[in-house]
Amino acid sequence: MKKKALSFLMAAIMVAGMLSGCSTQTGSENITESQTKEDITTSAAPVASTTITFWHSMGGVNGEAINALVEKFNKENTSGITVEAQYQGSYDDAINKLKSAQIGNMGADLVQIYDIGTRFMIDSGWVIPMQKLIDEDKWDINQVEPNIAAYYTVGGTLYSMPFNSSTPILYYNKDMFKKAGITKVPDSLPGIDRIGDDLLKKGGAGEVISLGIYGWFFEQFTCKQQAHYADSGNGREAAATAVDFDKNGAGVKTLTAWKTLSDKGYAPNVGRGGDAGLADFSAGKSAITLGSTASLKQILNDVNGKFEVGTAYFPKVSDDDKGGVSIGGGSLWALNNNDVNKQSATWEFIKFLVSPESQAYWNSQTGYFPITTAAHQEPVFKDNISKFPQFQTAIDQLHDSTPQSAGALLSIFPEARQTVETEIENMINNKGTPEAAVTKMGESINKSITDYNLLNK
Secondary structure (H helix, E strand, O other), rough: OOOHHHHHHHHHHHHHHHOOOOOOOOOOOOOOOHOOOOOOOOOOOOOOOOEEEEEEOHHHHHHHHOOOHHHHHHHHEEEEEEEEEHHHHHHHHHHHHHHHHHHOOOOEEEEEEEHHHHHHHHHOOOOOHHHHHHHHOOHHHHHOOOHHHHHHHEEOOOOOEEEEEEEEEEEEEHHHHHOOOOOOOOOEEHHHHHHHHHHHOOOOOOOEEEEEEEEEHHHHHHHHHOOOOOOHHOOOOOOOOOOOOOOHHHHHHHHHHHHHHHHHHOEEEEEOOOOHHHHHHHHOOOEEEEEEEHHHHHHHHHHOOOOEEEEEOEEEOEEEOOOOOEEEEEEEEEEEEOOOHHHHHHHHHHHHHHOOOHHHHHHHHHHOOOOOOHHHHHHHHHHHHHOOOOHHHHHHHHHHHHHOOOOOOOOOHHHHHHHHHHHHHHHOOOOOOOHHHHHHHHHHHHHHHHHHHHHOO
C-alpha cells in the first residue's frame, strides 16, 4: 500500500473511531522487510547537536520519573542532544494523535505506544525497526529480558524497544488468609472457589475477589491455557483473519470459571478496567484482586499498613494449565523522519533509557519491570526489592513464562477488548451463558477483522 493511500485511510478510520467512541487501529497488511525499510536511512555515525521530540503517556509519578530521566540525559550527554518530552494523555490519545500527525508532518521522533498498538505500528510503514538500529550499532540484544523482547519480535525482527513492561499478578490480604486458616495461596480460579467460604465466614472478607472486567485479563487467561487468542499463529505469522478462542475452547473455559465465582457471590461486578478491583482490595473489603505489577506501589501506598499485602502468580483457569503470562505496558518506537542525525540521536536516547542504571531507577520509581537484565545488579534495584519483596513475584513469574506465551497481535485490539468486556459484563449480569458470550465475542470481533482486512487489501 502506498503511503499516500495509507495516510488517507488512516484519516478515514480515525474519524470513524472518534464517532464510535473506540480507538480504532489501522494497517493490518503483512508488511515485508523490504516494505518496512523503504526510504529509511539510518546511520551509526557520531551525532551532531540536535533536538528530538519524545511523545509519552506517563502521568503522575510515572511522568515525574520520565521527566527525571529526560533531564538527566539532557544534562549528561556530550553530543549536544536535547530531548523534548511531551505528555500526550492516554495511550489511545497518543496513537490517535500520531495517526493525525502522520497525514501532515510527523510530530515526534520517538513515541511510546501500548502493547496492543504493536500490530498497527508494524504495519504502518512509519517506523524504523529497532532491530535495524541495534544491528547497525552492534548493540547486544541479549541485554533485554527475552520474554519481554518476544512480544515485540515478529519474524525475527524486534520492532520496538520494550520500556514500561508489566504483567498481571494476584494480590492477597495476608491478614485475612491467616485469620481464615488458609496457608496456601490459590493458583487457579477453581482454587479461589475452594477457599471462598472460609475467606467470607472466617477471614472477615466482604468479597472473595474484586475481579475487574478487563480484556487484558481475558487474554492472560487464554495464555495460561497455552491457547491462541487469534489465528495465523496468534497474529504473528501473518495478520490475523479471525479469533481462535471461540474455537479452541479457551474462551468458554475462562468464562465458565469466571461465572462460577460470580454466581456464588465470590466475584461481584466491580466494574470494567484493570484498576476496577483495586479500590475494594486496598480498602480491606476483598481478600484477593488481580492487577498489573505496576500497581504494587500504589496498592501499598493506599493500604498504608492497614494489612500485609501478599503477591502471587496470576491464576490459571484450570488446575492443570501449564501456560505463562504475556507482557503488557508499552514500548518505544523510532519514527522515520528521514533525518539521519535525528535518528542517530533518538537511538542514543533509547540506549540511555534502557541502560541498567536508568532501568533500575525506572523500576524503583514506577514498579515496571527493568527490561535490561543487568539492572538487577544495580544497588537501586537491590534496595527496592529488599524494601518491597512482593515485587520478586513479578520477576519470578516473568522468568517462569516462555516466549510462547507472548500473546496475540491484532490490528483492531482496542475494539476487541471493548467487545470482550461488554460480553463478560452481560454474562455476569445474567444476560447470557459463557457459550453465548464467547459466540458473540467471536462474531463481533471477526466482523471487525474482516471489514478491516477488506478495506486494507
